[in-house]
Amino acid sequence: MELEVDANFRRRVEALVAQIPKGRVMTYGQIAALTGNARAARIVGGIAHFGDPDLPWQRVVNRHGGLAAGYPGGREGHKQVLEAEGIHVNEEYQVSITELLWTPGHEQGRLL
DNA sequence: CGAGTGACCGCAA
DNA sequence: ATTGCGGCCACTC
Numbered sequence: 001m002e003l004e005v006d007a008n009f010r011r012r013v014e015a016l017v018a019q020i021p022k023g024r025v026m027t028y029g030q031i032a033a034l035t036g037n038a039r040a041a042r043i044v045g046g047i048a049h050f051g052d053p054d055l056p057w058q059r060v061v062n063r064h065g066g067l068a069a070g071y072p073g074g075r076e077g078h079k080q081v082l083e084a085e086g087i088h089v090n091e092e093y094q095v096s097i098t099e100l101l102w103t104p105g106h107e108q109g110r111l112l
Numbered sequence: 113c114g115a116g117t118g119a120c121c122g123c124a125a
Numbered sequence: 126a127t128t129g130c131g132g133c134c135a136c137t138c
Contacts, residue, residue: 009135028120032134038121043135045119050136057119068119078119 009035010047016104017048020059023086024102025095027063034104045070058082065097 071078
């Protein structure tokens with residue numbers, strides 16, 4: 001029953017982000033697609049700003065693996081948090097999504 | 113209820 | 126390879 005999508009969209013995004021394992025990252029488009037709206041990638045970013053601040057939005061990056069701009073503290077603060085998570089960030093403020101991109105279902109290394 | 117906006121993505125020159 | 130522009134849909138005021 002996929003009748004619930006409107007308001008549930010935000011809830012799904014929050015739930016999905018909350019399930020991102022430590023040391024992994026997801027893209028806004030990835031989350032948007034998994035929530036049912038692959039074109040609502042921007043909405044995910046909006047929820048990230050107006051959603052629950054307790055969620056690990058730090059593990060959410062854009063398609064190019066670049067850090068978010070509106071993160072509290074800027075990309076620099078975002079980079080610091082990612083480094084604390086064990087994720088390496090280069091001077092370009094980009095992470096190796098090819099290596100760190102995580103998708104629900106695989107749950108590889110649930111060392112949480 | 114209406115309009116504006118955005119922590120994006122994809123494509124075109 | 127880079128740079129610029131539009132579209133898309135939910136969220137906030």
